[in-house]
Amino acid sequence: xxxxxxxxxxxxxxxxxxxxxxxxxxxxxxxxxxxxxxxxxxxxxxxxxxxxxxxxxxxxxxxxxxxxxxxxxxxxxxxxxxxxxxxxxxxxxxxxxxxxxxxxxxxxxxxxxxxxxxxxxxxxxxxxxxxxxxxxxxxxxxxxxxxxxxxxxxxxxxxxxxxxxxxxxxxxxxxxxxxxxxxxxxxxxxxxxxxxxxxxxxxxxxxxxxxxxxxxxxxxxxxxxxxxxxxxxxxxxxxxxxxxxxxxxxxxxxxxxxxxxxxxxxxxxxxxxxxxxxxxxxxxxxxxxxxxxxxxxxxxxxxxxxxxxxxxxxxxxxxxxxxxxxxxxxxxxxxxxxxxxxxxxxxxxxxxxxxxxxxxxxxxxxxxxxxxxxxxxxxxxxxxxxxxxxxxxxxxxxxxxxxxxxxxxxxxxxxxxxxxxxxxxxxxxxxxxxxxxxxx
Amino acid sequence: xxxxxxxxxxxxxxxxxxxxxxxxxxxxxxxxxxxxxxxxxxxxxxxxxxxxxxxxxxxxxxxxxxxxxxxxxxxxxxxxxxxxxxxxxxxxxxxxxxxxxxxxxxxxxxxxxxxxxxxxxxxxxxxxxxxxxxxxxxxxxxxxxxxxxxxxxx
Numbered sequence: 001x002x003x004x005x006x007x008x009x010x011x012x013x014x015x016x017x018x019x020x021x022x023x024x025x026x027x028x029x030x031x032x033x034x035x036x037x038x039x040x041x042x043x044x045x046x047x048x049x050x051x052x053x054x055x056x057x058x059x060x061x062x063x064x065x066x067x068x069x070x071x072x073x074x075x076x077x078x079x080x081x082x083x084x085x086x087x088x089x090x091x092x093x094x095x096x097x098x099x100x101x102x103x104x105x106x107x108x109x110x111x112x113x114x115x116x117x118x119x120x121x122x123x124x125x126x127x128x129x130x131x132x133x134x135x136x137x138x139x140x141x142x143x144x145x146x147x148x149x150x151x152x153x154x155x156x157x158x159x160x161x162x163x164x165x166x167x168x169x170x171x172x173x174x175x176x177x178x179x180x181x182x183x184x185x186x187x188x189x190x191x192x193x194x195x196x197x198x199x200x201x202x203x204x205x206x207x208x209x210x211x212x213x214x215x216x217x218x219x220x221x222x223x224x225x226x227x228x229x230x231x232x233x234x235x236x237x238x239x240x241x242x243x244x245x246x247x248x249x250x251x252x253x254x255x256x257x258x259x260x261x262x263x264x265x266x267x268x269x270x271x272x273x274x275x276x277x278x279x280x281x282x283x284x285x286x287x288x289x290x291x292x293x294x295x296x297x298x299x300x301x302x303x304x305x306x307x308x309x310x311x312x313x314x315x316x317x318x319x320x321x322x323x324x325x326x327x328x329x330x331x332x333x334x335x336x337x338x339x340x341x342x343x344x345x346x347x348x349x350x351x352x353x354x355x356x357x358x359x360x361x362x363x364x365x366x367x368x369x370x371x372x373x374x375x376x377x378x379x380x381x382x383x384x385x386x387x388x389x390x391x392x393x394x395x396x397x398x399x400x401x402x403x404x405x406x407x408x409x410x411x412x413x414x415x416x417x418x419x420x421x422x423x424x425x426x427x428x429x430x431x432x433x434x435x436x437x438x439x440x
Numbered sequence: 441x442x443x444x445x446x447x448x449x450x451x452x453x454x455x456x457x458x459x460x461x462x463x464x465x466x467x468x469x470x471x472x473x474x475x476x477x478x479x480x481x482x483x484x485x486x487x488x489x490x491x492x493x494x495x496x497x498x499x500x501x502x503x504x505x506x507x508x509x510x511x512x513x514x515x516x517x518x519x520x521x522x523x524x525x526x527x528x529x530x531x532x533x534x535x536x537x538x539x540x541x542x543x544x545x546x547x548x549x550x551x552x553x554x555x556x557x558x559x560x561x562x563x564x565x566x567x568x569x570x571x572x573x574x575x576x577x578x579x580x581x582x583x584x585x586x587x588x589x590x591x592x593x594x
Contacts, residue, residue, distance in 0.1 A: 086522045086561040117456075124469075124506045125562050127575045160454040165465050165504035168560065182464030182490070184503035200459055243524040243565030250566045285523060285561075315565070317523060331523050335560050341503075 004229055006217045006237050007210065008253040011097040017132050019139040022100035028145060030216035034108045035153050037219075042112035046215065048223030050235030052256075054090075055080055055171070055208030056284065056313045058234075058301040065113055067195035068203045076204045077110055077118035078180065079212060081133075082164055082171035084123055085284035086335060087315025090239035090251050091209035095122070095129040098213070099136035103159065105212035107150060108219055110157050113205060117158050120209075121176050124165040134161045168339035172387045173206040175341065186343045187387035210239055231257035234300045238311075242268050244318035245275070257300035264295065264318055275320040279404070283312025285332050286392035288399030309399070324419040325407050329400045330358035336393035347390040350381040354397055361408055364416030371408045375401050444474045448489060461492050464500050468507050477508045505559065506575075513548040513555035515593045518572040519581075521558040524565025533569055533586055534558060540590065554593055 010016045010025060022028070034042055047062030068075060079102070083091040094102055106118055122130045137159055140146045148156045162180055164170050170179045174188035177199045198204020214236055218226045227235035234256045240263060243249045247269030254263065260282055264270070271277060277292045282299065288309040290297070297303060301311045319328060337351040357374045360366040374397060382394035401408065410418055447470055448463070455462040467490060471482040478501045480494075487497040501507045508516075519537065521530050541549050541556055548555040564570030567579035573589060 083563050084561060087524055087565050089563045089566050092563055123563070124504070125572060125575075125577070128577065162454070162462075163466065163469070165469060166506035166559075167504050179465065180462060181459070182461040182492070182500065183496070184499050200456075241566055243568060244527040249568075317527070317565070319527065323527070328523060328526075331521070331526055335522055338560055 004237060004255075005253050006229075007094060007098075007101070007213050007239055008251065010101070011093060013097075016097050017099055017136060019100055019136070019143060022098070027100050027216075028104055028151070030219040031104050031107050031111075031145070031151060034111055034219045035151060035155075039112045039114065042108065042219065045218055045223040046112070049214075049218045049226035050223075050230060050233055051211065051214055051218065051226065052234050052301060053208055054210035054214075054238065054314065056085065056286075058311060060233075061207065061211055064195065064207075065109070065205060067193065068113060068205065069196060072203050073114070074117065074202055075113060075115045076199045076202055077106065077113070077115045078173075078176060078199060078204060078206045079106060079118065079120040079209060080171060080173065080176060080206055081120050081122040081126070081129075081209045082168075082176060083126070083209070083313075084168040084171050085286065085313045085315060086332070087241060087243055087281060087284045087317040088313040089241045089243075090314060092126055092129050093239075093251055094209055094213050095126070095133050099133045100140070101216060102133075102209055102213050103136060103140050103145070105215035106159060107145065107157060108215050109205070109207065109212055111150065111155060115205070116156050119160050119162045119180060119199075121162050121164060121170070121180055123170075124163050127163075130161055130163050137161060167341075168335075169341045169387070169389060172389065175387065176206065177204065184341070186341055187389075189386055229255055231255070231298070231300050232302055234302070238299070238314050240299065240314045240316055242316045242318065244316075245271050245320040245323070246318050247272055254299075257298045257303065259296065260290075260299050260316070261296045263299070263316065268318075271318070271320045273320075275322060277318065278321045278323055279319045279325060279328075281315075281317040281319075281396070283310045284315035285317065285335065286310075286388075286395055287312045288395050289403060291403045322419070324362070324417055325400055325404050326358065326362050326411050327417065327419070329396060330355065330362050332396050333358050333393065336389065340389060340393070344385040344387075344390065346381045346384040347393065350377050350390070351393045353377050354381075354393070358397075361411045362417055364411065364414065366412055368409060368412050371401070371405070371412065374408075444470060444485070445489075447474075461490050461496070463490055464492070464497065465504065465507075468497065468501055472508055477511050483509075513552050515554050515574055516572075517554055517556045517590065517593075518559040519556070520560070520562045520564065520568070520570045522561040522565075524561065525569040528568035530569035530581070533581060533583055536583055537586060537590070540587070554590065 015021045051061040052058045169175045170185040175185035179185040194204045238256045240252045304311045333355040337355040340347045340351045342348045378394040378397040381390045451466045467486040483497040487494045546557045562570045569581040570579045
């Protein structure tokens with residue numbers, strides 16, 4: 001396995017967020033190179049790199065770019081920094097530690113696609129990260145990187161940071177655009193896709209932060225080199241976010257097809273207290289759960305799909321043997337109930353219904369029929385909503401029931417939670433005892 | 441010129457001239473900062489400045505959790521209780537803070553000092569549990585850390 005670091009190599013360096021530091025490490029040379037290339041050739045390199053979207057859907061980035069209609073202007077780029085999927089915490093580190101890498105990726109993407117106005121939509125809770133990014137954007141303007149003359153060339157580019165205000169749904173691309181237009185975040189029907197009818201009705205590319213931060217490396221080293229770091233139809237490295245009951249939680253940059261078990265047991269130091277793994281959610285809270293015996297698997301998009309789950313946003317949530325999975329699922333379901341935007345009936349009504357049933361199972365107020373009903377409700381939401389939040393809410397429920405049904409039925413028989421008070425295993429105090437400094 | 445209008449002028453420059461309504465969230469956030477919370481009058485002010493209907497301002501103000509449409513305490517403390525934080529013990533902290541402050545979720549202490557609520561994932565699962573205090577992030581919380589933080593809020 002290669003140890004190439006693309007995204008996190010400068011993290012932790014003194015003042016890594018400044019332009020001076022970025023330039024000292026060869027920053028903006030890729031943009032310089034890109035400006036000497038034919039824009040279509042840049043898109044070809046990104047296609048050849050097998051870069052797939054790091055926000056969750058894993059869609060081929062170069063292909064997405066090539067969907068822009070040839071003759072409609074203006075076009076826009078929205079950078080999705082709304083990182084809100086539980087278990088996911090990578091984009092914030094790119095922004096905090098290496099914002100110019102992102103800005104350079106944005107500038108290259110805009111040049112390649114003839115875009116002159118771009119917005120970074122950053123979640124409202126990331127106040128400090130938004131400040132760091134805004135300062136970096138100002139530095140780039142002052143240095144003539146952004147503005148009327150992109151690095152002195154005849155190409156104008158404006159980039160602005162737009163802070164959201166607390167809504168998970170705004171990470172969904174069409175809700176993000178609605179929100180950026182100054183409305184509530186209601187997803188739009190697709191098609192038409194944003195590449196054709198996007199922000200203010202114009203062709204728009206929406207890319208995740210991590211996706212774009214890879215672009216300078218691809219331009220510098222070629223698409224083929226990036227593809228070679230990965231496997232199959234997935235190129236490059238990925239930032240895997242590991243949380244839960246591991247000894248060393250944090251962000252790990254690994255090849256896109258890295259083994260999940262190896263990541264948990266070796267890189268993260270295994271489980272606190274040497275306990276056994278019970279369940280792992282591999283791609284953010286929406287991804288179907290894996291049981292302990294299923295985690296010896298490649299995390300590449302298609303490999304995880306074949307394993308019945310998804311790589312999603314790269315958020316790996318690890319639960320040890322002491323975890324009550326009904327309680328864990330109840331908490332996940334509560335999240336989707338809270339964050340459903342309310343536009344579609346199955347999701348608006350179904351998500352609190354699932355949360356309620358799970359709450360009753362956990363507290364011993366449910367029958368075996370309720371467990372069946374829970375499954376029916378999940379099945380009634382999936383596939384019946386405008387956006388993917390409905391599916392995201394249904395998938396954890398469907399997969400927990402499929403793999404851990406006896407645990408639900410035990411709650412029913414036991415008339416409550418057999419795990420009692422301490423259904424989460426770990427406390428921060430017990431972690432403090434075993435964990436030194438965090439990696440990031 | 442008032443502080444609100446001066447700062448709004450800077451914000452509006454980021455959006456195309458014929459798309460000023462795009463500044464609705466930043467405008468409301470600024471209104472909240474300047475006037476404390478988004479009363480109907482503040483919502484109306486934002487709508488007027490952006491050339492939209494007041495209903496548009498209200499639908500945005502009530503949709504996003506960080507926009508406050510009710511008066512709140514001098515400090516707002518928001519603890520994440522989502523899956524990553526719960527796996528690291530945030531439920532225990534949540535219960536302890538409620539007891540300590542004598543408030544329920546979303547409540548404000550009688551002296552108007554602190555509004556306390558649980559929030560959804562803050563994107564700090566690797567440094568869980570996490571909490572926002574007046575929008576500033578605090579991570580790797582322990583009961584002791586939280587008590588110290590709350591004690592420092594006047």
